Amino acid sequence: MSAQLKVYNSLTRQKEIFKPINEGAIGMYVCGPTVYSDVHLGNCRTFVSFDVIYRYLLHLGYKVRYVRNITDVGHLEGDADTGAEDKISKKAKLEQLEPMEVVQKYMNGFHDMMAVFNTLKPSIEPRATGHIVEQIEMVQSIIDNGFAYEKNGSVYFDTVKLAKEGDYGKLSGRVIEELLVETRDLKNQDEKRHPSDFAIWIKAAPEHLMHWNSPWSVGFPGWHLECSAMSTKYLGNNFDIHGGGNDLKFPHHENEIAQNYGSCNCQPANYWLHTNMLLMNGKKMSKSIDPETGISNSIAPGELFTGDNPNISKGYSPMVVRFFMLQSHYSSTLDLTDAALSAAEKAYRRLMEGNKVLQELSPTGKESAGDLDKEINDLIDLAFAEMSDDFNAPKALARLFELVPKINGLKAGHLAFDQIAVSTIERLKTTFNTFIFDIFGLKDDTIAGGGDGEYETLDGLMQMVIKIRQNARQNKDWGTADTIRDTLKALKLQLKDGKEGTEWSKE
């Protein structure tokens, strides 16, 4: 049905044919959030992007083990040598909470947001604090292999040694001589042999809240270490896909590769996938206030839904936002603007309405396949082929939009069913459902409620109102007919008068 899967590999900087290590099964690791504050909207884009990738791999029939971690320790602000603080410890002090309360609070918020965006849960969601033993073991094996050294209770990765063996900087395109020249003067550099060396175990300062015993000191693991340790534990020394945001390429992912090489002389992932940034009004989101406008160029996911933010004119539903994200490729920057969201909202509704019409079509007449039949089948084939070409959701989506006029044309009678095989209509129905719900992970929030028969109740009411209005129209009582229509419009319920009667939909 679909062509060979191709992915753009950041490691080789080219599109490659995807071959899993074990046929039919895929191991995928995606760097999850550091749970020290509310989840960033840009973060949501990354996880939505990988959700679509995950869903498509499942659609292709792969058995996928999707591991996405929760960083709940070790992510420092500032440099480790200059008395930097762990983000979670810092927040805990600020909010006068236990570090684990901070973690739980923001992890809950993160999970809620992922559910709102309708992302599938990962197969395993390991936490750094739950894998201290594995991390200590990894530090030890890196030391044993001569790729790390201990100094005053902290352990540093020896990037110079790795660079001599020719691999440090491969992913990010950096070379160590440049790092040496460019790294700005760091204070208290004495513990490190080289500025580009990084801590894999950090001796805890007395006031540091989170710490564990280790052969080197009472301390805590370096941030990059958790991903190496946990990906190895759950996916093995060598697995298929490693993903994350673009900004994690250096130093985080580069250092992950270094650690895996140092501990087992192996390359963790065969394919590295990176998502690009979400901009707002053409710029990076920033909480600082613009002195001219008095507003900040940032928005929280919650504000996006309620419209409670000066950068947007109204609220947009989570599915509209998800649809908006699908319209661009995961590896491109995406510019969030009010106009773009508003356009996405209309397009999303058009797609959903189109699908509703499609699912209600019942083919009539002959079933001799004609040009239209071929056209429809070609578009379906194209959509899947494009999705297999580095998960090109925007292209596949465009194909669906090319099919929508055909669907509406069939319903309205502009296009004839005798041009299309009955099996093609069935294939079209399946394709739309597969793409919209299974692969793109959208939900139809254009209908009321969802559960508890709420829709049925509303539909019953609407049918009654439509009947009353129909009587008024037959009596040419346009005033009453228009009043009903306008009143419903104000309630975001739209009436559509067609040849076969009147239909309604929720805006």
Next chain:
RNA sequence: GGUCGGGUGGCCGAGUGGCUAGGCAGUGGUCUGCAAAACCUCGUACAGCGGUUCGAAUCCGCUUCCGACCUCCA
């Protein structure tokens, strides 16, 4: 300063050597009591300058602007 990625029609956004992206907005029409929706129709864009080529938005060079990373950051 270094590394990397970009600048596509009014807006968002695909596209990498010749073939309609798509959505929104806009144009003209069909339908309709009117409207909305839907359908049909139109729009000929690729930062600038030079080069390669029969042919470039797509390749190369220069200029310019923007973004990411190099320090925590999706």
